[in-house]
Amino acid sequence: MIETEQVIRCGHCKKPIIQKSKQRPRLYCNDVCRQLDYRRRRRERTQAELLHTVKVRWGGYLPATQQLLNEIMQGHGEPLAVRVAATIASEVAADLPTKGAALEEQLKQDLEERLEELYRTDTERHHFKKWLQQHPQPNDVDFAKRFLADSRFQPYQSRSWHIARLTDRQGYTDEDRAVFVELWKDMLFEGRF
Numbered sequence: 001m002i003e004t005e006q007v008i009r010c011g012h013c014k015k016p017i018i019q020k021s022k023q024r025p026r027l028y029c030n031d032v033c034r035q036l037d038y039r040r041r042r043r044e045r046t047q048a049e050l051l052h053t054v055k056v057r058w059g060g061y062l063p064a065t066q067q068l069l070n071e072i073m074q075g076h077g078e079p080l081a082v083r084v085a086a087t088i089a090s091e092v093a094a095d096l097p098t099k100g101a102a103l104e105e106q107l108k109q110d111l112e113e114r115l116e117e118l119y120r121t122d123t124e125r126h127h128f129k130k131w132l133q134q135h136p137q138p139n140d141v142d143f144a145k146r147f148l149a150d151s152r153f154q155p156y157q158s159r160s161w162h163i164a165r166l167t168d169r170q171g172y173t174d175e176d177r178a179v180f181v182e183l184w185k186d187m188l189f190e191g192r193f
């Protein structure tokens with residue numbers, strides 16, 4: 001019998017991953033993809049919360065509608081007012097999935113743009129090491145471990161100060177630098193939205 005070979009695609013970029021060993025299957029191309037996927041999942045939770053708030057707000061009738069329903073009730077009796085209210089409710093409900101999806105996409109883009117802007121304009125010093133210690137990263141991303149153990153990095157410094165020291169000579173790779181950028185963005189993003 002021929003063993004079926006399962007193609008595993010990267011959890012972030014969806015490219016097929018060549019499995020090198022027979023041990024544990026690799027789920028991401030590299031640590032950058034792993035880190036980006038981790039952030040996406042976390043951000044999706046934030047988006048879901050925002051969306052929920054908006055939907056709840058839509059659920060209630062606007063004051064003008066309430067007033068109209070009141071007038072209908074006084075002029076034409078309660079049964080008609082109830083019917084009108086129910087019709088409006090089903091109209092809104094039918095429209096929600098469309099509006100919801102568009103809103104979700106908009107929120108996603110807005111958050112992404114705000115994050116990029118935040119990152120681009122950030123020149124401040126931050127307690128990055130402390131932040132990293134308090135926010136355990138996925139186990140397999142070993143950049144965080146190496147970085148925290150590296151005493152050459154001061155606890156309170158700017159992004160450019162860090163990047164200037166994450167050199168090949170200091171033992172850091174392109175992938176490490178990319179992971180650092182994503183972590184720094186996570187730190188900036190956190191608690192802002």
Ligand SMILES: [Zn+2]
Nearest residue numbers: 010013029033
């Ligand atoms: Zn990937």
